[in-house]
Amino acid sequence: MNLSVEQKQPEPVVLVKPPSTPPFYLMRSLSDIRNDLAGYMLRMRETFGPLVRVHSVLRKIYLVNEPEYIQQVLVSQGDNFTKDVMMRLLRDHILGEGLLTNLDRDSHRRQRKLLAPAFRKKHIASYAEAMVDYSERMAAEWKPGETVDIAQEMMRLTLGIVSKTLFDADVDDDAADIGEALTQLLEYFPKLVSPLAPLRISLPTPGRKRLFDNLQRIDDTVLRIIQEHREDPDKHGSLLSLLLQVRHEDDGSGMSDKQIRDEAITLFLAGHETTANALAWTWYMLGKHPEEWDRMAREVDDVWEQDLTPYEKFQKLSYTRHIFAETLRLFPPAHTIGRKSLESFSLGSHEIPGGSMVLMSPFVVHRDPRYWDDPNTFRPSRWEDGSTDNLPKFAYFPFGGGARVCIGEHFAWMEGVLVLATLARQWRPALIPGQDVQHQALITLRPKDGVWVTLEPRNNTGKDS
Numbered sequence: 001m002n003l004s005v006e007q008k009q010p011e012p013v014v015l016v017k018p019p020s021t022p023p024f025y026l027m028r029s030l031s032d033i034r035n036d037l038a039g040y041m042l043r044m045r046e047t048f049g050p051l052v053r054v055h056s057v058l059r060k061i062y063l064v065n066e067p068e069y070i071q072q073v074l075v076s077q078g079d080n081f082t083k084d085v086m087m088r089l090l091r092d093h094i095l096g097e098g099l100l101t102n103l104d105r106d107s108h109r110r111q112r113k114l115l116a117p118a119f120r121k122k123h124i125a126s127y128a129e130a131m132v133d134y135s136e137r138m139a140a141e142w143k144p145g146e147t148v149d150i151a152q153e154m155m156r157l158t159l160g161i162v163s164k165t166l167f168d169a170d171v172d173d174d175a176a177d178i179g180e181a182l183t184q185l186l187e188y189f190p191k192l193v194s195p196l197a198p199l200r201i202s203l204p205t206p207g208r209k210r211l212f213d214n215l216q217r218i219d220d221t222v223l224r225i226i227q228e229h230r231e232d233p234d235k236h237g238s239l240l241s242l243l244l245q246v247r248h249e250d251d252g253s254g255m256s257d258k259q260i261r262d263e264a265i266t267l268f269l270a271g272h273e274t275t276a277n278a279l280a281w282t283w284y285m286l287g288k289h290p291e292e293w294d295r296m297a298r299e300v301d302d303v304w305e306q307d308l309t310p311y312e313k314f315q316k317l318s319y320t321r322h323i324f325a326e327t328l329r330l331f332p333p334a335h336t337i338g339r340k341s342l343e344s345f346s347l348g349s350h351e352i353p354g355g356s357m358v359l360m361s362p363f364v365v366h367r368d369p370r371y372w373d374d375p376n377t378f379r380p381s382r383w384e385d386g387s388t389d390n391l392p393k394f395a396y397f398p399f400g401g402g403a404r405v406c407i408g409e410h411f412a413w414m415e416g417v418l419v420l421a422t423l424a425r426q427w428r429p430a431l432i433p434g435q436d437v438q439h440q441a442l443i444t445l446r447p448k449d450g451v452w453v454t455l456e457p458r459n460n461t462g463k464d465s
């Protein structure tokens, strides 16, 4: 009967405000946030649950660490969000309108479409050789018994790889110069995690002067490299040469030098910092878990015995990939992803106003015991024993998601796996005993005082010498 049909109508959802911290919570936690945003996010999740409003007079801030809600923010309601204030500062003061910091939806889409072909698996495969080649060069430089900070070594290596693939430049003064200037810029950045950041950056302080001097160094170098590429048609194959050739579908226009500069610096920064940190954490985990090292070394020796191209090697190194995946779970370099809502929106039964800052943390969700058995344990075999098969979307999202998902994801997987394997074929980086490496959460999650190892040569028979 009609009546019974009416009775089955779902109840209208009553929207309620999400739980909130006590008043003035943000002011009290500012130094905590500046020192360790990832740790702060984890403590907030443990204290208040996966959705909480952080009370602040100046801003509406929500911490969202529920996979279903993250999916809504990044994907299904993605058009209602723009990037947060941090990205605005990065855009205005460092990166310009490159992909990462382009905040205009249409212009971002247009730009992403232009760059996408260069990052498809097929094109990225051609970089496998440079990845192996640069790792072999590092392996040839290392000395038996030498003690190194492998975090620094990974920074140097990924910088070399990105310079080669991006600029078709060998590691030379240019690359080192840009790398150093970018590192200094990132170190200045935590100072900007403050409601007074826009004011601070406009005052003529020594920090600001250094910032602008570094930017000038980067600009001069990148613009010169672009000019050299324009003048030398033989420079093929690099990402930069692709950027110079691409044309918009609609009007056939290419990119201006300013646009290419912005994209190049963005890729330079986004393409080496993150992967270097992920690799540093992986060596740390391998040092702490000798049984995982043994299994990876066996796989590497096995694969190297076969006559394969670098890309084919990458495809065969499945356990090495699990090791990298597990490190990205526990130590996701992009530990927190921020958005700002344009209009008010709802997450489940919770109503959240327009203009809110929404912070989502892979670092937190990747350690949520509801999704991960023994969440704090490094266990790469979880990626092959079926226990990760039925995870909800966004229980694991080291590369973000939706329209702004990392464009370099395939690049990063391939680089991570090939660097690990190529170095592990010849060397065992043995952790200096007693190290308890803490993290430092600047923009990326880094090992705080590096990861110190002694380099032990291997005899390449599957056993260590």
Ligand code: HEM
Pocket: 083, 099, 100, 101, 112, 266, 267, 270, 271, 272, 274, 275, 278, 332, 333, 334, 337, 338, 397, 398, 399, 400, 401, 403, 404, 405, 406, 407, 408, 409, 411, 412
């Ligand atoms: C382990 C290594 C990496 C990690 C963990 C990582 C993580 C991420 C994440 C989480 C985002 C999304 C940020 C957001 O939504 O706000 C992102 C965006 C981006 N990444 Fe990566 N990334 C890595 C490596 C790379 C590499 C190798 C490249 C380039 C060669 C790259 C280039 C970019 C760019 C250009 C964006 C902006 C994409 C857009 O907004 O359209 N990343 N990355």
